[in-house]
Amino acid sequence: MNKLYIFITVILLIGSSSIYSQEESFFGGTHENKNYLYGDLGFGIVNLAGSLRFNYERQIFKKNAINLTARTGLGYWFDWTAYGIQVPLGVQAIFFKSTSHLELGIGGLWYTNLAENKNETYTLFNFGYRYQKPGGKFIFRANAEYFGSYLMPIISFGASF
Numbered sequence: 001m002n003k004l005y006i007f008i009t010v011i012l013l014i015g016s017s018s019i020y021s022q023e024e025s026f027f028g029g030t031h032e033n034k035n036y037l038y039g040d041l042g043f044g045i046v047n048l049a050g051s052l053r054f055n056y057e058r059q060i061f062k063k064n065a066i067n068l069t070a071r072t073g074l075g076y077w078f079d080w081t082a083y084g085i086q087v088p089l090g091v092q093a094i095f096f097k098s099t100s101h102l103e104l105g106i107g108g109l110w111y112t113n114l115a116e117n118k119n120e121t122y123t124l125f126n127f128g129y130r131y132q133k134p135g136g137k138f139i140f141r142a143n144a145e146y147f148g149s150y151l152m153p154i155i156s157f158g159a160s161f
Contacts, residue, residue, distance in 0.1 A: 034059040036069065038139050038158020042077075044150060049079035051086060051152065060091075067094040077111060086111035088124055101130040109147045122147035132160065 036057035043050045053075025061068040069092045077086050090107015109124040128143025141156035 033160035040156035051077040082115040
């Protein structure tokens with residue numbers, strides 16, 4: 001009787017570990033990456049400004065060809081007279097199932113101007129192109145962000161995991 005309990009316990013443990021595995025789903029498909037980490041480089045043409053940021057996104061909803069992510073980041077910005085730290089926080093909508101995606105986002109951008117010792121917050125809108133194969137790890141983004149009176153083109157490279 002004792003051996004039967006041990007045998008059943010071992011079978012249940014092995015079965016549950018394959019159900020909760022992250023590499024392969026229970027139904028034979030592959031694990032979909034839900035975390036995105038990328039760095040971006042922004043450059044302002046009119047005001048000769050720039051930014052360098054590292055961002056993290058997490059998938060919060062996915063249905064058919066729509067993927068919603070929550071995004072945050074930390075970066076450095078500069079122009080001819082000032083420099084500082086910036087923190088974006090927002091929600092992104094990524095459309096289409098193929099390797100080429102349309103990306104639209106809204107959120108906030110907090111930044112501090114270290115030269116003038118002041119903090120400001122703006123509403124942040126972003127839109128652009130995202131290259132990422134379904135289930136692939138490599139991410140390329142060519143976007144534009146609008147905040148305050150600035151429109152800043154941005155190039156990003158990163159990975160999903």
